Amino acid sequence: MSQSAAVPGPEIIEALYAVIASRRGVDPDQSYTARLFAKGRVKICNKMGEEAFEVAAAALAEGPDHVVSESADLLYHLMVLWADTGVEPASVWAELARRFGTSGIDEKAARKG
Numbered sequence: 795m796s797q798s799a800a801v802p803g804p805e806i807i808e809a810l811y812a813v814i815a816s817r818r819g820v821d822p823d824q825s826y827t828a829r830l831f832a833k834g835r836v837k838i839c840n841k842m843g844e845e846a847f848e849v850a851a852a853a854l855a856e857g858p859d860h861v862v863s864e865s866a867d868l869l870y871h872l873m874v875l876w877a878d879t880g881v882e883p884a885s886v887w888a889e890l891a892r893r894f895g896t897s898g899i900d901e902k903a904a905r906k907g
């Protein structure tokens with residue numbers, strides 16, 4: 795299925811999420827995203843895990859170009875998982891913003907009391 799021209803910059807995340815969400819209920823023969831939704835959450839989670847592994851493998855055994863390409867696969871499948879679980883990108887941005895400026899070391903120490 796076709797979509798509008800690519801969006802430059804980080805806005806691509808929001809634009810791609812909108813396309814992904816619009817694929818719900820679409821004929822699985824017409825859209826890879828619709829096929830993932832039709833196969834269900836276990837399949838989506840498996841793909842997400844597989845793509846995460848491929849990013850790590852590219853980092854360890856291949857070059858930056860492969861890391862870029864596998865990262866795009868991972869982000870796409872992560873967003874399919876967000877859409878399937880009803881998570882909007884804005885919720886993730888808000889969580890990142892909430893954490894911004896807090897050292898991971900300090901956060902871990904606070905959790906352990």
Ligand SMILES: N=c1c2ncn([C@@H]3O[C@H](COP(=O)(O)OP(=O)(O)OP(=O)(O)O)[C@@H](O)[C@H]3O)c2ncn1[C@@H]1O[C@H](COP(=O)(O)O)[C@@H](O)[C@H]1O
Pocket residue numbers: 795796797810813814817824825826827828866867870
């Ligand atoms: N960004 C992506 C994107 N990244 C990866 N992929 C697909 O993800 C799959 C991952 O590759 P694999 O080899 O692991 O998959 P596979 O073996 O074919 O799949 P399985 O048999 O494991 O399910 C490939 O089919 C890729 O084409 C994507 N498919 C779609 N998009 C975006 O989503 C939009 C909507 O796509 P459709 O839903 O297909 O219209 C597209 O225009 C793109 O912008």
